[in-house]
Amino acid sequence: MSDGGRPRVPSEERIVLHVDMDCFYASCERRREPELQNKPVVVGMGYEAGESHGAVATASYEAREHDVESAQAISQALERLPRAENTDDSAEPAGHYRPVDLAYYESVSEEVKDVLHEVADTVRAVSIDEAYLDVSDRLGWEGAPVFARNLKARIHEAAGVPASIGVAPNMSTAKIASDYDKPDGLVVVAPDEVRSFLAPLATETLHGVGPVTARELRSMGIETAGELAEADRHRLVERFGSRGGTVHDHARGHDDRVVEPVGNPKSLSNESAFTEATDSFDHIRDRLVALAEEVTTRTSQRSVLYKTIGIKVVTPPFDVHTRSRSLSGPVDDPPLVERIALDLIEEFEGRPIRKLGVRVSNLSFVEADQSSLEDWERSAAEPNDPGGASPQPDGGPTTENECDRQASVFEFL
Ligand code: TTP
Numbered sequence: 001m002s003d004g005g006r007p008r009v010p011s012e013e014r015i016v017l018h019v020d021m022d023c024f025y026a027s028c029e030r031r032r033e034p035e036l037q038n039k040p041v042v043v044g045m046g047y048e049a050g051e052s053h054g055a056v057a058t059a060s061y062e063a064r065e066h067d068v069e070s071a072q073a074i075s076q077a078l079e080r081l082p083r084a085e086n087t088d089d090s091a092e093p094a095g096h097y098r099p100v101d102l103a104y105y106e107s108v109s110e111e112v113k114d115v116l117h118e119v120a121d122t123v124r125a126v127s128i129d130e131a132y133l134d135v136s137d138r139l140g141w142e143g144a145p146v147f148a149r150n151l152k153a154r155i156h157e158a159a160g161v162p163a164s165i166g167v168a169p170n171m172s173t174a175k176i177a178s179d180y181d182k183p184d185g186l187v188v189v190a191p192d193e194v195r196s197f198l199a200p201l202a203t204e205t206l207h208g209v210g211p212v213t214a215r216e217l218r219s220m221g222i223e224t225a226g227e228l229a230e231a232d233r234h235r236l237v238e239r240f241g242s243r244g245g246t247v248h249d250h251a252r253g254h255d256d257r258v259v260e261p262v263g264n265p266k267s268l269s270n271e272s273a274f275t276e277a278t279d280s281f282d283h284i285r286d287r288l289v290a291l292a293e294e295v296t297t298r299t300s301q302r303s304v305l306y307k308t309i310g311i312k313v314v315t316p317p318f319d320v321h322t323r324s325r326s327l328s329g330p331v332d333d334p335p336l337v338e339r340i341a342l343d344l345i346e347e348f349e350g351r352p353i354r355k356l357g358v359r360v361s362n363l364s365f366v367e368a369d370q371s372s373l374e375d376w377e378r379s380a381a382e383p384n385d386p387g388g389a390s391p392q393p394d395g396g397p398t399t400e401n402e403c404d405r406q407a408s409v410f411e412f413l
């Protein structure tokens with residue numbers, strides 16, 4: 001099949017992952033308020049603490065057990081699940097209501113996307129908490145379950161929030177699979193299982209079938225994806241136009257959409273958490289050097305140059321500090337990354353640290369024709385520009401130090 005003449009990879013040869021974070025906004029609130037773990041949490045849009053206006057953006061799975069759900073009025077949610085602060089009786093179920101803090105959720109989302117870009121070259125983020133990955137070039141079907149399990153663990157370790165993952169030979173089935181066993185789900189649908197996996201599901205589960213189409217399908221005697229798959233294609237096209245053909249394809253497990261990456265990452269990074277917060281500076285420096293090495297291995301493999309080198313330091317309970325230094329020209333210079341990272345960590349000596357990260361940003365994805373600071377200095381000081389500006393990693397006039405407390409400086413296109 002083709003799209004505008006572009007060749008498609010046959011779907012049975014593709015391995016597509018759909019990653020969808022569990023009750024995302026509520027999980028973000030739990031990350032910074034760990035005492036909310038396992039408790040009913042409701043995040044409200046247009047909601048203010050102690051008030052009852054606004055609507056539910058999301059509810060944790062514990063709150064969903066009390067029929068609190070997205071888009072419901074907060075006033076209605078409060079009837080089903082009273083505010084925890086107002087109930088003295090701890091035996092009564094009660095909800096912890098929090099207002100939406102989008103900037104914070106976006107910063108967590110960026111941390112998740114960092115991990116996705118670490119493990120796959122083809123990543124398409126489709127919302128704040130959802131992305132498709134194509135990993136066909138990295139593994140075969142036999143390796144897919146372990147890969148997905150490791151990815152879930154890695155997301156949890158690096159970003160502190162839980163994800164559900166679906167793996168399938170195409171996007172529409174992968175999305176259904178990620179939703180199939182939420183929360184903390186992992187469902188792998190191998191190519192020869194797609195038809196039997198989809199068959200018992202309600203038609204509304206399929207991409208492209210909304211409540212109205214589902215109702216019409218029901219009036220035609222079609223309730224499940226299996227029945228839709230068996231239905232006469234001409235009849236569907238007659239009734240729904242070209243969409244009828246598309247949903248017929250999806251029901252049969254055919255979806256030739258390709259996971260198109262939205263752009264190159266804005267940064268490359270690696271992070272690692274200590275089992276327990278530590279103030280052993282030797283330990284911290286060793287970990288930082290290992291992280292720098294891992295990041296520069298990737299930049300060298302992908303021929304990426306960077307202008308900014310940074311670290312991220314998380315101190316208890318979950319305070320994120322970022323420090324970075326910008327050079328005046330792009331380089332790929334592993335020893336320099338290590339040196340700057342070690343320099344930037346100095347100010348944290350003596351403080352307990354629970355998590356560390358190294359990041360390079362301001363990336364250029366051109367074939368590198370200079371790969372070290374020395375080469376850059378040579379090229380910058382050409383004969384017609386003998387005093388040409390050169391990067392000043394140690395703090396010269398062209399060096400910019402950024403001290404930014406927000407993790408949201410780590411952005412992707
Ligand atoms: P979803 O992925 O649809 O929901 P979710 O992550 O909260 O829960 P699930 O475990 O079922 O995936 O949406 C992601 C975030 O988008 C959600 O946390 C809050 C926000 N959102 C709204 O603000 N309003 C809405 O109506 C919905 C559905 C989501």
Ligand code: MG
Nearest residue numbers: 020021022129
């Ligand atoms: Mg979600």
